[in-house]
Amino acid sequence: MATKIQRRDREVQLSRGGARKNRLVIISAVIAVAAVLPLILFNTVLANHPPVIISLTAEQEEVLPLGSSQVSCNASDPDGDELRYEWSASGGSITGAGAVVNWVAPGEVGTYNITVLITDSQDGQDMGWLALSVETGTPPTVEDLIVTADHKYLKETTGGYKVGKTKEFHIECIASNPSGELIYEWSSTGGQISGEGSTITWTAPDVSDEVTVTVTVTDVADNRVTESITLDVVSCSACTFG
Known part of the structure; x- marks a missing residue:
């Protein structure tokens, strides 16, 4: 009888020990999941998608x-x-x-x-x-050089113009360029130039002479073109212009 009781006590002890082990395993698993889950959620929330x-x-x-x-x-x-x-x-x-x-x-x-x-x-x-x-683009184009005056001492000829001595004349350069802004540089072999830009005033000398007025047109890309006009300063204004 005593032997049976001892055997039962041992079985109960073994059963309790197994239960404790099972509880320890379950608790360990729960702790592991609890530790990993925040990391998973943290990484999920902070996952970045590049721009x-x-x-x-x-x-x-x-x-x-x-x-x-x-x-x-x-x-x-x-x-x-x-x-x-x-x-x-x-x-x-x-x-x-x-x-x-x-x-x-x-x-x-x-x-x-x-x-x-x-x-x-x-x-x-x-x-x-x-x-x-x-790119440098297309050079400017001079379409025409036009000479006008506020008096009668101007006469257009085949090669240019006949003009009276000491008189003032307006010379306009008609130029175009797809690049936009243009720079005009004027010069002459005689007489005087005043003004700047596309239109200047040229004053004829007090002597008979054949004068060349030249304009150089430059765009912002430093493309340039030069054009000239010949002005024949005559001595006999009455004979030429009436």
Whole structure:
């Protein structure tokens, strides 16, 4: 009888020991899950998606030396993060900041790369670049040189004009250029020039002479063209102009 009781006590002790082990295993598993779960949730919440450059465009892809072009970067971030823009150029300079900047071309003809690096708040990045060209363009064209006067001592001839001595004449240069602004430089072999720009005043000398008035037209790319007109200063005004 005593032996049976001892055996039962041992069985109870073994059963209790197994239960304790099972409880320890379950508790350990729960602790492990509790420790890992926040890490999983933390990483899930903070998972970052890098920004993406959708397009990179320039207002003008071909510019004159020292000209400029506006460059725009269209980008998005899947997480809605604020983006930082870092611009650089292989030539010339960048002015401004943000998604839209201005590129000032160098003075040398060639092709230059404009690069932008975008970065979000989690340091996710994307990069893009655009090639722009610097070209001299088309030289200006002088269409005509027109001489006018507020008096009668002016007569057009086949080779130019006959003009009276010491009289003033207005000379206008009609020029065009797709590059825009033009610079006019005037000179003459006799008489005097006053004024500047496309129209000047020329005063004939007090002697009979054949005078050449020359204008050089230059654009912003330093393309230039020269045109001349011949003015024959006559001694007998009454004989020539009536």
